[in-house]
Structures are given as C-alpha cells and as structure tokens.
Amino acid sequence: MSDAAQSSDPNDIDGVDDLGVRLNMLETKIDKVYRPVIKETIPELQDELTHKDERISELEDEVAQLNERLEGLLGVESEDASTHDKRVQDTKQILQRRASANDGAASLYWREIADSLAEHGHGELHDTQVKRVMSDVADATGYDSATGKRDVASTDDRSDIREVSVVRCNLERVPGSGAVNNVVGGTTGGEGSEDGTIRGEVVGSQGGI
Structure with missing residues (x-):
C-alpha cells in the first residue's frame, strides 16, 4: 500500500496518537498521585470542619450569654x-x-x-x-x-x-x-x-x- 493510501487513514492523522498518550499519562497521574492525596486529605478536612463547627457553636453560646447579661442590665x-x-x-x-x-x-x-x-x-x-x-x-x-x-x-x-x-x-x-x-x-x-x-x-x- 502506498504512502498516500496510508495517510488517508483518519487514525494516522499527525498528533492524534500523541494526544492519546498524553491523556493516558494524565489519567495515570490522577489515579496514582492526586486521588490518593485527596483520599487522605478528606478526613483531615472533615475533622477541621467539625472543629470549626464546634468553635462556631461555642462562640454562638458565648454571644447568647453576653446578650442575656446585657439585657439583664438595668438602664443605659x-x-x-x-x-x-x-x-x-x-x-x-x-x-x-x-x-x-x-x-x-x-x-x-x-x-x-x-x-x-x-x-x-x-x-x-x-x-x-x-x-x-x-x-x-x-x-x-x-x-x-x-x-x-x-x-x-x-x-x-x-x-x-x-x-x-x-x-x-x-x-x-x-x-x-x-x-x-x-x-x-x-x-x-x-x-x-x-x-x-x-x-x-x-x-x-x-x-x-
């Protein structure tokens, strides 16, 4: 088969194979590098969010107590x-x-x-x-x-x-x-x-x- 006939195949367009290789590399990197890091980080983020929620609740309680004390003061x-x-x-x-x-x-x-x-x-x-x-x-x-x-x-x-x-x-x-x-x-x-x-x-x- 001549070179002209081979170049007419859409699968042989310049750059397609290269894109496929790069895509595979990115998917591999995501699976082996990013996903494990994210998986390990999620519990830490959840713990941090829980801590912040608890702190917010504590501050809300403090504000409520201060407002109660302020309301209890007679006069301005x-x-x-x-x-x-x-x-x-x-x-x-x-x-x-x-x-x-x-x-x-x-x-x-x-x-x-x-x-x-x-x-x-x-x-x-x-x-x-x-x-x-x-x-x-x-x-x-x-x-x-x-x-x-x-x-x-x-x-x-x-x-x-x-x-x-x-x-x-x-x-x-x-x-x-x-x-x-x-x-x-x-x-x-x-x-x-x-x-x-x-x-x-x-x-x-x-x-x-």
Missing part, C-alpha cells in the same frame, strides 16, 4: 443608647424588682414608667413611646394590663386620685425572674417609693396573667 449609659426594646426590657426589670419587694406583684402606669426610665438614662420620652412600651410589656408572659388607682396630680400640694391603665407583673409567672439586680445607672425605686414598692391599688384587670 446615655439617651442615644435608648431603644424601644431596651425600654421594654428595663420596664420589665423595674416591675420585677418592685414585685420582689411587694409580695410578688407590682404595677406601673405610664407616668411612673416614664419617670423610672428617665432615672435609668432613657431621657424624656413621649407619651406614645411610653404607651407602646406598656403595650409590649403587657403582652409578655407574667405581665398584663389592668386598671389601678393613682394620684395623677401634677403638684405636691393637692391630690387627684383616678383610675388609670397600668401594666402589672406577677413575679411567679415571669420566666427566669431570679436575677433582677444588675444596674447600669439610676435607682430601683420610683418617685416617693424608697423601697421600690408601688403606691396605689390595682382594682381591675383587663387580661389574666
């Missing part, structure tokens, strides 16, 4: 640090402390809440801000809304006893109410209340605790 360092959620948390703390000193129950109406929050660094709050705090506190477990008698007179030289809406606390129903004594600033007692108890009688309830 400045008015700029005052947020609605923190005001709600502090109002709960104030109620819990007063309930601890008052047979497990305490209540506050909006002016008492505003004054107490101001004493703990939250500054002067608008009525709507305070009433929003009252609403969210009343929705929490161990708290509810009620009607209480309060002296709402704006001066000390007269008395003006009225029934007002209050938010109250039943300490026995509050989850995790043991730690209530961490203070950032201010005092635990309200105006005219040296021991932190609430002056005023709760005479009706708008929701069970």
